Amino acid sequence: MEMSFKGYIIKRTIYSLVLLFFALSLNFVIFRLAPGNPIQIVASASRLEPEMVERLIELWGLKEPAHVQYIRYLKSTLTWNFGYSYYSLEPVSKEIIERLPNTLLLMGVSLLFACLFGTIFGIYAASKRGSLFDVTSVSVSLFSYALPTFWMGLLLIYLLGYVFHLFPLAGTMSRPPPTDPIARIFDIGWHLFLPALTLFLFSYGSWLLLMRSTLLETLHEDYIITARAKGVTERGVLFKHAFRNAMLPLVTNIALTIPGLLNGAILTETVFSWRGLGLYTWNAIQFNDYPVLQALFFIFALVTVVANFVVDIVYGFIDPRIRY
Amino acid sequence: MGLQMNRKHAIFAGLLMVLMVTCIWPSFTASAEEVETTGPWADELFFKIYLNPEAEYLALKTGDINLMDWELPAEKVEDALADPNIKTDSTPDLGYYLIDINHQRWPTSNLHFRRAVAHLVDKDRIETDVLQGFGYSLDSPVPVVLGSWSNPNIRKYEYSPEKAAAELELGGFVDTDGDGIRNDPITGENMAPVIFYIRLDDPERKQAGIWLAEELEALGVPVDDQVVERSVCAQYVMLDPAGEWNLYTGGWGLGRDPDHLADLYSSPNFDPDCVGGWRGYNYPGFVNSTYDYWSEIQKSASTYEEVMEATFKLQEIFAEQVVGIPLYGHVGVKAYRKEWTGVVNEVGTGINSWWSCFNMHPVGKDYGGKIEYGIKSDIETLNPMTAAWTYTWEVLDKIYEPIYRVNPYDLGEDWPWLAESWQIEEWTSPEGTPGLKITFKFVENAYWHDGVPFTAEDVKFTYDYLIEQEIPRYQPSVQFIVKTVLVDDYTLEVYQNTTSYFAFHYINVPVLPKHIWEKVGDNWQDYDPVAEGELIGLGPWKFVEYVPGEYVHLVANDAYWKYPTIRKQAQEISALESKLAELEATAQTISELEARIEEVIAASTSDINALESKISSLESEISSLEAGLSNAANISYASIGIAVILGVVAIFLSRRGA
Numbered sequence: 013m014e015m016s017f018k019g020y021i022i023k024r025t026i027y028s029l030v031l032l033f034f035a036l037s038l039n040f041v042i043f044r045l046a047p048g049n050p051i052q053i054v055a056s057a058s059r060l061e062p063e064m065v066e067r068l069i070e071l072w073g074l075k076e077p078a079h080v081q082y083i084r085y086l087k088s089t090l091t092w093n094f095g096y097s098y099y100s101l102e103p104v105s106k107e108i109i110e111r112l113p114n115t116l117l118l119m120g121v122s123l124l125f126a127c128l129f130g131t132i133f134g135i136y137a138a139s140k141r142g143s144l145f146d147v148t149s150v151s152v153s154l155f156s157y158a159l160p161t162f163w164m165g166l167l168l169i170y171l172l173g174y175v176f177h178l179f180p181l182a183g184t185m186s187r188p189p190p191t192d193p194i195a196r197i198f199d200i201g202w203h204l205f206l207p208a209l210t211l212f213l214f215s216y217g218s219w220l221l222l223m224r225s226t227l228l229e230t231l232h233e234d235y236i237i238t239a240r241a242k243g244v245t246e247r248g249v250l251f252k253h254a255f256r257n258a259m260l261p262l263v264t265n266i267a268l269t270i271p272g273l274l275n276g277a278i279l280t281e282t283v284f285s286w287r288g289l290g291l292y293t294w295n296a297i298q299f300n301d302y303p304v305l306q307a308l309f310f311i312f313a314l315v316t317v318v319a320n321f322v323v324d325i326v327y328g329f330i331d332p333r334i335r336y
Numbered sequence: 337m338g339l340q341m342n343r344k345h346a347i348f349a350g351l352l353m354v355l356m357v358t359c360i361w362p363s364f365t366a367s368a369e370e371v372e373t374t375g376p377w378a379d380e381l382f383f384k385i386y387l388n389p390e391a392e393y394l395a396l397k398t399g400d401i402n403l404m405d406w407e408l409p410a411e412k413v414e415d416a417l418a419d420p421n422i423k424t425d426s427t428p429d430l431g432y433y434l435i436d437i438n439h440q441r442w443p444t445s446n447l448h449f450r451r452a453v454a455h456l457v458d459k460d461r462i463e464t465d466v467l468q469g470f471g472y473s474l475d476s477p478v479p480v481v482l483g484s485w486s487n488p489n490i491r492k493y494e495y496s497p498e499k500a501a502a503e504l505e506l507g508g509f510v511d512t513d514g515d516g517i518r519n520d521p522i523t524g525e526n527m528a529p530v531i532f533y534i535r536l537d538d539p540e541r542k543q544a545g546i547w548l549a550e551e552l553e554a555l556g557v558p559v560d561d562q563v564v565e566r567s568v569c570a571q572y573v574m575l576d577p578a579g580e581w582n583l584y585t586g587g588w589g590l591g592r593d594p595d596h597l598a599d600l601y602s603s604p605n606f607d608p609d610c611v612g613g614w615r616g617y618n619y620p621g622f623v624n625s626t627y628d629y630w631s632e633i634q635k636s637a638s639t640y641e642e643v644m645e646a647t648f649k650l651q652e653i654f655a656e657q658v659v660g661i662p663l664y665g666h667v668g669v670k671a672y673r674k675e676w677t678g679v680v681n682e683v684g685t686g687i688n689s690w691w692s693c694f695n696m697h698p699v700g701k702d703y704g705g706k707i708e709y710g711i712k713s714d715i716e717t718l719n720p721m722t723a724a725w726t727y728t729w730e731v732l733d734k735i736y737e738p739i740y741r742v743n744p745y746d747l748g749e750d751w752p753w754l755a756e757s758w759q760i761e762e763w764t765s766p767e768g769t770p771g772l773k774i775t776f777k778f779v780e781n782a783y784w785h786d787g788v789p790f791t792a793e794d795v796k797f798t799y800d801y802l803i804e805q806e807i808p809r810y811q812p813s814v815q816f817i818v819k820t821v822l823v824d825d826y827t828l829e830v831y832q833n834t835t836s837y838f839a840f841h842y843i844n845v846p847v848l849p850k851h852i853w854e855k856v857g858d859n860w861q862d863y864d865p866v867a868e869g870e871l872i873g874l875g876p877w878k879f880v881e882y883v884p885g886e887y888v889h890l891v892a893n894d895a896y897w898k899y900p901t902i903r904k905q906a907q908e909i910s911a912l913e914s915k916l917a918e919l920e921a922t923a924q925t926i927s928e929l930e931a932r933i934e935e936v937i938a939a940s941t942s943d944i945n946a947l948e949s950k951i952s953s954l955e956s957e958i959s960s961l962e963a964g965l966s967n968a969a970n971i972s973y974a975s976i977g978i979a980v981i982l983g984v985v986a987i988f989l990s991r992r993g994a
Contacts, residue, residue: 074613100716100725101861110884166390174394181400182391187384187887285387287714287885300567 017328024324028317035313040085042309043302044078085306094307099299104307107292114184115288119277121204122211123269129212130219131262137220138227139250150224153217165210165283172206179206182285207284211277222265226258233257260331267323271316371680371744373751374900375694376876376892380706383731383888385714392710393671396422401710402676403696405688405730407668410468416671423679426669428481429589430684432474433541435548435661436573436586440608440621443520443527444582448507450658453583454493455500456551457544457661466543467664474662476651478594481665481684483748485594487648490655501555511556518556529560532583533569541585544663548583574619577610586660592684592747593838597650598631601659620660627653638762638772638835675699676707682744690733691744694876703903714885718871720846721807721860731888735785735873736846739776739795750840754778754790754847754874760840763831765818771833774840778826782897784849785872785879790897792828796820797850799830799843805860813842847874 076084088095094104130153137146156164173181180186184203190196230236231254239249278290289308296304384401386392393412395401397419408416408424416422435457443449459473475493478486493499504510508521517526530552534545542563549561562568573584590596599605603623607616615621627650634646654660670686672679678696682689688709698705715728723732740758743749752758755776763773782790799820802810816834823829832839852870856863865871871879876898877890893899894907 096861101722102717103862114885166388169388169391169394173391174398177398181395181398182386182388183384183886185883185886187382187883188881188889189883189886281387283388283391285385285391285885287387291387298567 020328021325024321028321032313032317035317036086036089036310037082039306039309039313040082043300043305089306089310095303097296097301097304099295099301099304104303107304108289108307108311111287111289111292114286115281115290117200118204118207118211118280118286118288119272122208122215123272125208126212126216127219127262127266127269130216131223133216134220134223135227135250135255138224138231139246141228146224149220153220156213157215157217159214160279161210161214161277162279162283164213165207165280168206168210169283179203184286207277207280207286210280210283219262219265222261223258226261227254230254230258256330260327263323263326263330267319270319271312371691372678372695372900374898376896377678377695377697377703377900377903378693378705378707379703379892381693381734381877381890381892382706382708383715383890384708384710385886386710386712387714389712392712395710396671396673399673401708402673403679403688403692403707403709404671405709405711405727407670407686410470413669416669421674422671423674424669424671425679425681425687426667427681427683427686428472428479429666429668430479430481430591431587431589432477432479432665433544433585433587433663434474434477435545435663436584436620437658437660438573438579438582438584438620439623439659440579441582442522443507443509443530446507447657448503449509451493452500452503452507452509452555453548453552454658454661455496455503456555457493457548457663458495458551459663460495461547462540462544462664466540467666469667470669471540471664471666473664475655477597477600477654477660477662478647478651479590479665481747482590482592482594483683483746485644485647485748487651489648490651492655493658493661497551497555500551504555504557509557516556517558527558529558530582531580532559532561533573533581533585534561534563535569535585536563536565538585538587541587541663545583545585574614575610577608577615579608579615579621590684591841592742593841594647595635595838597647597654598635601650601654602628602631604628622657622659624653624657627657627659635838636834636836638837640837643837676705680744683747685744689744693734703900703906715882715888717864718866718879718882719860719863720848720865721805721809721863724809731882731890732846732873733875734877734890735871735875735879736848737782737874738844738846740844754782754795762835765831765833769833770835771816771818771831772835772839774830774832774843775823776828776830778828779897780826782874783895784851784874785893785895786849787895788849788851790847790874791825792822793825794850795828795847796822797854798845798848801848801853802845805858807860810845813845815842817843849873 074081092105094108096102097104097107100107133149137149140146168179169181172178180203184200185196186199186203190199227250231249233254236249236254239253240246244252277288278294280286281288281290282294292304293308295301296308384395386395389406392401392404392406393408396404399421413424416424435453437444437450437453439445444453463471463473472480476486476490480486504518509518509527510521511517512519512524513526515526519525520527532545532549534549535541545561546563549559552559562572569584573581573586588596588600600617601620601622602618605616606618606621606623607614608621630646630649630653634643634650637643637646668686670688672687672692675698676696677699678692679687680689680691680695681687682691693707693709696705696707697703711727711730713725713727715723715731716725717723717728718732720732720736723729737754739753739755741751741753743751756779757777759775761773761775763771765771776792776795778790778792778795784790799814799817802814803817816832816836816839818831818833820831821829830843832843849872852865852872853860866879866882873879874897876893876896878893880889880891882888894903
């Protein structure tokens, strides 16, 4: 199995690299086919003279043949040099790094709690199928999932921020923030609560429903009946037998969700003035900021490919049935 | 946004009209005396970044901020007017919205057709139903906010479908076959649909466009209306050499000068082949030699009168030829907290003007306080060479100083500032090009934030640097500068190869500190003045801190060359009081020391006395002892003597007895 597993890893690696190259190329083509032109946007916004517009076109290499631009793009992307934003004229990598921690914090915390609570409630709902808890939790999940995030966010700001003065209205920290490091951590947590709650309310339902439906399927398997017949407690049946098998789709879902950590949540970030990658992406789309978009999409593609690759490997460990 | 007029809306719109008139009219009549030209009067200026206007408005209501940048939408204005803690003020924006017309494509290339379209725009309806008091209709592309530049005597096109129909008939667009669609006078066939790009992202323009399309359809003109996003509109209207469009809901932001008439509609700025990447500012493709002539005059004339004449002529031609159909200018209502005074409602900007931050202070106090100013976007960079975003300059223009300032209530009036005076003379370059020589005399009491004195050399350096480094943002400002000559430490001559009246306005750039930027050299794009600790200006506010996405913190520059006398005096008094307190503290210390010394002396004296008496008693004791010893000695001697005598006697007696 060791040999075939190694072979599998090599095969998956090659496959991932090919996929990544394809994503890179598609990334390049998409933005050049999109309508709009960054030069025109900058020129008309700044009332630049035609000579200066010409100079910008040269500076940004927009007049070079497509294949020259493509090779330059590949070289710079693979060396993690994403160039300068057309919009801010700042290094793209610097701008991404500035925003990345905020996005990881917001998305990571909300994902963690959504996954945790969704899973726990999903398990309980499945074990108490048809009960009041089951019906209520499914209904609430669907309801909160259906609500627009920006609306939920605004409502939370209005009620908990403005009416009851419990939480701040915007930002990732107080302005100015406390100087004491412990107080600062609490301050960030206080500011994080509402946006994370908004995303949690939006997303925990999907985890709950996934866990519930997977577990319900698993609980009807023969080996579960056998376990019960052998006198295994219900708790043991749930966690030692059923959950282990129901976990597999959960792991897949985590892999699919991880790239979303970097997408950020455009609406939530805007509503709560949370400086992250989501809003950065949206602004870049609006202004046809090619270097930024290419960098972000490359990173998303990279993380997606790597996450899937890791999940495939992890599967082999958690599911002994899987052979290569 | 309810576009159906009801009674409540009518009353509200009426109230807003009154608000507009009472707020805008004083803007045009207020004198310079009402603006304090010394400052700043607050101690700190905090820019708080809110990416969400709802949160920013709530922050104003709770007092987290006391000044907003963002114009209130209609539904918020009512709430703000009712809030006793909030004050509002309105101002017309520096901009205008219009229907752009493609002069290079049939049928909009036909004058009668264009006039017909102009007669189908119901501006009154737009004003009441769409703008609902937040705007005013326009007949000229020079809105009234630009003051006397606006020509009131141009041809106007009242809303009249009958007149529109008459114009169409004059143009030959008649429904000859009676099928309800007018026929093309050239082909005789039914007219091809008029392609109309309507901006989806702006509800006001969208509605105006939709109504116009309906009016055209009602008159038998087929319309292919494309209600799409800005970027899609731009692709077809501005970037495509094919120019397959007829009408577009356009709009422009303006500067203080009406030179946009020449920039936007003269034929040199039309690039039909998109060589420069787009069709140029004159993407409607209006080509008219008379218009070009007056554009040239406007851009090159050196006197106000000549420029005024050209500007008026351009507006007349614009109206006669229906170059575009001006729709409306926008009026914004902005809000601030009632606990503050000194707010200046600058024309075209509003209450969140540079002057407001310069003048504001708490009610009931002469000065002090912390201005907390909400802005709706993060700033991108604090490098003045690369900063292009409006909100970045909200910060930078508090730190850097321009050469002169503009009267906030009259954009046509320049006020001396760093340049306390200037003289403009005609000049001819060695190549024979007529130009202008501007001699600036600068103030002598200004200092950079790091204490280095400001001189004319800084201004010379600034111009030379911007020219040599070809910094894109400043090219329009320095494009006509041929050379700069330093006359003395505070006098500079600037030579330009243009006679344009506006050229003086172009060169009003933020002045850079030579002693810092000469080290930056050609590394200006990567240079980060914040990281280097060199965000140094001459302005009334000094940079303290910037946290991206959160806030920018500035403090009042108490060494500012226009710092208020009363504050300087208060500073001096405060310094003296501190000194006095120090002296008092020192004096108190001295008294305490003296008292202590007295105590010590007293204690020492009593100790000395005690010692002395001790010494006396010891001396007595010693004397007694000495006396005792002496007696003892005498007794001893006597005893010894007696012993000797007795011994001798004993010996004698013993010898005798033997």
